[in-house]
Amino acid sequence: MGRTILAGQPVVVLAGPLLESPPVIGRDQVSRVARLAALKLDEDEIERMRTDLGEILDHVEQISELDLAGVEPTSHVVDLMNVLRPDLPRPSSPREKMLDCAPEPFDDSFRVPSTQAEP
Amino acid sequence: MGASASELEAVIGLEIHVQLATRTKMFCGCELSFGDEPNVHTCPICLAHPGVLPVPNEQAIRYALQIGLALECEIAPWSIFHRKNYFYPDSPKAYQISQYDIPICGAGRLGDVRIHRAHLEEDAAKMVHVGESGRIHGSGASLVDFNRGGTPLVEIVTEPDLRGAAEAAEWARLLRETVRQLGVSDVNMEEGSLRVDANVSVRPAGSEELGTKTELKNMNSFRFLQRGIEAELARQRELVESGGSVTQETLHFDPASGTLTPLRSKEEAHDYRYFPEPDLVPLAPTEEMLREAREALPELPAARISRYEGMGLAGDVALTLATDPETADYFENTVKAADGIEPRVVANWVTGELAAALRQAEVSGGASGSKVSPKSLADLVRLVQEKKISHGSGKTVLAKLVEEGGDPAAIVDREGLAQISGDDGELAAIVEQAMADNPDAVEKIREGNGKAIGAIVGAVMRETKGRADGGEVNRLIRERL
Numbered sequence: 001m002g003r004t005i006l007a008g009q010p011v012v013v014l015a016g017p018l019l020e021s022p023p024v025i026g027r028d029q030v031s032r033v034a035r036l037a038a039l040k041l042d043e044d045e046i047e048r049m050r051t052d053l054g055e056i057l058d059h060v061e062q063i064s065e066l067d068l069a070g071v072e073p074t075s076h077v078v079d080l081m082n083v084l085r086p087d088l089p090r091p092s093s094p095r096e097k098m099l100d101c102a103p104e105p106f107d108d109s110f111r112v113p114s115t116q117a118e119p
Numbered sequence: 120m121g122a123s124a125s126e127l128e129a130v131i132g133l134e135i136h137v138q139l140a141t142r143t144k145m146f147c148g149c150e151l152s153f154g155d156e157p158n159v160h161t162c163p164i165c166l167a168h169p170g171v172l173p174v175p176n177e178q179a180i181r182y183a184l185q186i187g188l189a190l191e192c193e194i195a196p197w198s199i200f201h202r203k204n205y206f207y208p209d210s211p212k213a214y215q216i217s218q219y220d221i222p223i224c225g226a227g228r229l230g231d232v233r234i235h236r237a238h239l240e241e242d243a244a245k246m247v248h249v250g251e252s253g254r255i256h257g258s259g260a261s262l263v264d265f266n267r268g269g270t271p272l273v274e275i276v277t278e279p280d281l282r283g284a285a286e287a288a289e290w291a292r293l294l295r296e297t298v299r300q301l302g303v304s305d306v307n308m309e310e311g312s313l314r315v316d317a318n319v320s321v322r323p324a325g326s327e328e329l330g331t332k333t334e335l336k337n338m339n340s341f342r343f344l345q346r347g348i349e350a351e352l353a354r355q356r357e358l359v360e361s362g363g364s365v366t367q368e369t370l371h372f373d374p375a376s377g378t379l380t381p382l383r384s385k386e387e388a389h390d391y392r393y394f395p396e397p398d399l400v401p402l403a404p405t406e407e408m409l410r411e412a413r414e415a416l417p418e419l420p421a422a423r424i425s426r427y428e429g430m431g432l433a434g435d436v437a438l439t440l441a442t443d444p445e446t447a448d449y450f451e452n453t454v455k456a457a458d459g460i461e462p463r464v465v466a467n468w469v470t471g472e473l474a475a476a477l478r479q480a481e482v483s484g485g486a487s488g489s490k491v492s493p494k495s496l497a498d499l500v501r502l503v504q505e506k507k508i509s510h511g512s513g514k515t516v517l518a519k520l521v522e523e524g525g526d527p528a529a530i531v532d533r534e535g536l537a538q539i540s541g542d543d544g545e546l547a548a549i550v551e552q553a554m555a556d557n558p559d560a561v562e563k564i565r566e567g568n569g570k571a572i573g574a575i576v577g578a579v580m581r582e583t584k585g586r587a588d589g590g591e592v593n594r595l596i597r598e599r600l
Contacts, residue, residue: 036390038206075199075395081403087141087178090148093162101166107262108157112208114259115246 023054127359128324129352130332131287131317132235132279135294136272137304138242138312139182144269145241146173146216153310157264165269167211172398175200175239179271182303183223183239184404184412186273189297189419190234192227197403200239200396208263209243216241217274219393223402229297230421232290233278244268279318279329284348288341291315296420296442308339317348320365321355330355331365335379337372347372350379423447430454430462439470446470449487457497460504468500472514476521490524491517499527511585512536539586546579546587550595553578565600572596 030049034041041049099105143150147164164171187194201219222238247262275294281287295313299306306313315338320330335351338344355365370379404412418426420441427437427447440447450469454462473486473496482489486496499520503513508531516530531537539546553575554561563571572593579592 036204036392076397076400078400080400081197082405083174083400084177084180085148085174087143087176088148089143089150090162092149092160093166095158095161098158098161098166101168106260109247109262109264110158110208111260111262113261114248115208115261 023058024050025054127321130279130320131281133277134316135275136314139271141178145271160266187224190227192224198223199401200399201393203391232280235276237275242270284345288345319351334369432466445487452493456494476517480521491520
């Protein structure tokens with residue numbers, strides 16, 4: 001499922017002028033992936049990622065050299081189906097203990113920066 | 120475009136989220152609740168602590184299959200869960216476990232509307248927004264209550280087959296009634312256990328192409344659903360008519376003002392990067408699971424409506440009964456007891472006179488819980504049909520039955536309600552007297568004023584205490600003009 005990493009965007013791997021040059025992806029693509037992953041990258045990091053991600057995609061791209069006609073995409077590596085649990089309640093965790101994990105609990109709730117931008 | 124409003128056709132599709140009434144959450148054993156203190160139903164799984172593993176609730180799968188079967192969906196022989204990635208505090212994992220390209224339920228139909236798909240997913244947590252002026256000092260903050268987070272949901276997506284706001288609301292009511300009768304959800308729109316979003320667009324009538332749609336959210340009643348769609352259709356029509364074009368966006372309905380406001384664009388930037396959920400194995404409904412789900416299906420409203428219409432009932436009466444299965448069963452038992460009387464007549468008594476009598480006497484619990492047995496209602500209807508008593512006397516007897524139950528024929532005897540017929544001369548005599556007492560009315564009828572007959576009929580009814588048949592009285596008067 002390598003292609004879903006950049007869903008909706010065709011991946012363009014730009015080959016360098018020399019054969020030895022590592023594959024590189026566009027700066028825009030790196031910025032986009034970073035934004036979707038809520039990561040802040042500085043200029044150096046973006047440059048590094050262009051190469052790193054390019055190499056990873058290039059590596060995955062090798063799969064396309066194989067003849068995979070008729071091979072079902074694999075969604076899971078273990079050969080199991082229908083692993084389910086009965087609808088029986090189990091005790092929830094103590095609230096204080098769960099809220100201890102939050103940086104700023106307030107009013108028995110998890111406090112987060114305001115998400116309310118709508119009027 | 121210059122198209123006039125009348126030439127623009129509405130194209131509406133609905134997305135319905137149904138909270139399943141399981142005991143526990145979708146992927147962990149925390150109990151479901153509504154209105155409890157915040158964050159008392161959480162655990163490391165639904166709070167997404169590192170290293171935990173979700174395990175699907177088998178009852179939720181069963182309920183999803185029941186919904187799929189009720190909507191005549193193709194059940195996928197094999198389906199998988201996907202991660203839908205987004206950052207928002209209502210989702211502690213930073214993704215929602217949902218289904219993407221292989222949902223558990225595929226194409227189906229309810230009434231005239233095609234179902235595109237129905238899939239399983241988990242609900243988000245509840246956010247409480249506290250502004251700067253609120254109780255939290257300093258900058259504005261939001262509070263998260265994870266009790267709801269992880270509640271099993273089935274999302275039902277229709278094809279864009281609806282052509283108007285009222286039609287959309289009516290269909291949504293049928294869907295809610297269907298899901299309610301399955302017993303798989305509380306379907307309470309105010310509490311959010313049923314949530315309806317609408318995709319709305321317009322296009323030139325007759326066109327096959329779809330216009331640009333907007334998505335309407337937060338309409339927590341059928342009335343608001345209809346009003347929201349109406350408002351949005353009006354806006355789009357005006358826009359297109361004046362040469363503009365619709366922008367794809369999500370609009371939030373404000374019930375207080377009845378207006379639609381665009382959500383900020385950041386939330387719009389949907390790029391969910393779905394990928395198969397590696398923590399969950401595929402779901403492949405077995406023959407046994409399917410059989411169990413099928414056996415749990417009651418007769419659903421759409422099926423009842425068409426069966427009742429086949430029995431000769433009017434559409435609105437069939438609908439009234441289909442949305443109230445207990446009364447519908449009562450109706451069917453009465454039809455059986457009223458051997459030979461048209462079901463249409465029985466249905467009118469059940470949904471008309473009996474419903475009114477129960478309301479009048481403030482009896483709750485419906486016909487099936489009342490003192491009027493199907494047998495006694497059937498006997499009463501027969502007395503009226505055979506003109507042993509008048510329709511008005513029938514209502515009097517019904518009021519007694521509601522109060523004390525019993526045998527209608529005995530009540531008729533006791534109360535002296537047997538119909539006075541014209542044949543034995545008694546009714547004819549009363550009619551003649553009434554005509555003699557109202558010469559003005561008689562004159563008016565002769566002059567062609569048909570309404571004037573009411574005065575004479577009224578006098579006869581007073582004299583007979585309602586025991587005369589209205590049609591019979593009319594005939595006797597006209598014979599004597």
